[in-house]
Amino acid sequence: MSKGNSKNLQKDDRQKEKILLVLLPFWTPLIPPLGISCLKSFVQNHGYNVKTVDLNVEMPFRNIYGKYYDRLKEHIPQNKRGNFYNTGLDVLQGHMMAYLNFEDEMEYLELLHLLIRNNFYADVGESCVLELDELIQTFYKELEKYFLRLLKDEEPAVLGLSVYRGTLPASIFAARLTREKYSHIKIVMGGAIFSQGLELSSPNFRFFLEKTPYIDKVIAGEGENLFVKFLHHELPESLNVCSIGSINGEFLDISSADIPDFSDFDLQHYPYNAAYTSRSCPFQCTFCAETVYWGKFRKKSCQQIIAELRELKEKYGSQLFLMCDSLLNPIIADLAGEFLKSDLLVYWDGYLRVDKNVSSIENSFLWRRAGFYRARLGVESGSQRILDAMDKKITPSSISSSIFSLARAGIKTTTYWIVGYPGETEEDFRQTLNLIEELKDYIYEAECNPYRYFLTGQVASTGLAEKNKAVPLYQENTRKMLITQTWILDCFPSRKETYERINRFEEHCKKLGIPNPYSLSDIYKADQRWSELHDNAVPSLMDIRNRNVSVDECRKVQKSSFVKAVVNDEGDFEF
Secondary structure, X not given: OOHHHHHHHHHHHHHHOEEEEEXXXXXXXXXXXXXXXXXXXXXXXXXXXXXXXXXXXXXXXXXXXXXXHHHHHHHOOHHHOOOHHHHHHHHHHHHHHHHHHOOOHHHHHHHHHHHHHHHHOOOOOHHHHHHHHHHHHHHHHHHHHHHHHHHHHHOOOEEEEEOOOOOXXXXXXXXXXXXXXXXXXXXXXXXXXXXXXXXXXXXXHHHHHHHOOOOOEEEOOOOHHHHHHHHOOOOOOOOOEEOHHHHOOOOOOHHHOOOOOOOOOOHHHOOOEEEOOEEOOOOOOOOOXXXXXXXXXXXXXXXHHHHHHHHHHHHHOOOEEEEOOOOOOOOHHHHHHHHHHOOOOOEEEEEEOOOOOOOOHHHHHHHHHOOEEEEEEEEEOOOHHHHHHOOOOOOHHHHHHHHHHHHHOOOEEEEEEEEOOOOXXXXXXXHXXXXXXXXXXXXXXXXXXXXXXXOOOOOOHHHHHHHOOEEEOOOHHHHHXXXXXXXXXXXXXXXXXXXXXHHHHHHHHHHHOOOOOOOHHHHHHHHHHHHHHOOOOOOOHHHHHOOOOOHHHHHHOOOOOOOOOOOOOOOOOXX
């Protein structure tokens, strides 16, 4: 047989080898799954037949998700709900995991009470726990039927599961079910969970491996090259965990990667389409794991980004994109300039770091005319002392000027805050509330979350543990049901105090009229408020989705004559 015929035969074999990539519940379907869509386009180029599936848009699972939160909300006092959906996800995820692993029913039911108590600091009755448990039982019955039908229809040789904080229990269930019913299917797991709660050097990860012998390979970090090498049998069979170090630091050249393949998804289910301009982050904030997951920072050229967005718009009809970079700062100025030179008209949304350029009203209006729709700002705290402890290299003054400048241009300002960072005093927290009050008309959305500590994976995991003792939140007998232990630092503020502050944060924002929208109806109301506050407000999400607004409105935005530039000379970094 000639060498050419041998290569053709290998390609034919790959085309017969179906790859199924799945995102399990529960993950909010804001965008089509970018990770498995990038993986699909990359793997297809190597000759494989790939199918992607997102179960989060399937109505049986969405209905159960909604009912679970509705039941839980009925039993949690109003003043204890805090950031209800994010805190509730910890209860839901723990409940789903415990259901998979419990042996003693009494211990299991006691754990469900404890999950609610440790997250909402409220006690609920037995009827609440039983109602919630009935929903979880229904969920797994529905998931079993759906997943077995999916495996039968697709007949994959390889199952890839993309795993995040909220999808781990369902992913474990799907992997276990696949091994029981179709022992020949190779099972691979990857995703952000392996840089956070299941970071490779953590005791959580070692325990996870012991409990999941049916998973053939765990891929930690950037997956394209690793997954293809797995499919080509170029990774040692005995190596059940692979990271970028397993292939000598062979990072993907993102400038040569194809656009994500969303062809398997009905994009009507998602408010946004997804794209990215870079991977990793040029900064290392102490609480973050972005650089741990993606490795070195890489970015595309502005010309490539415009070409990719044009192709995505033509192919899928998208008008609004979420840029899934950790930060747009390194490229936003050049990208906006490239948009203004091109005839491509889309809106785009992404994460920004407070800095001198973001504080410029001139820049904000230029970005607004280029289609910049929403800035997602990790401001974290109104206390300079806490910002320094986080190594944010920003100031409350630069936070104010950045938010003000973006808002005056009409760009939505979503602000993220961390409550309960180690050492945060009552005065530090009050400074956060005061800053929010000062900026209330310039903040589109305010979301706070508790500081989450991981034994490993965060930039400052080791340093914080040296200063403060890390203790487990759950006892060993319950940890066996949960698989992933939650670690907390034995320092002030306590976990209870942190969650009390979150409740106060939410009440403060509610009093000020600042929303934290979750549902489409909440977003509609938040958009109405924004348009009433700002003459240059970007169009509402509903108007863009329903195409009730011409995309070229952004090009017509004019800077108000009475707006004075806000100059910030305190920033340490400029791109």
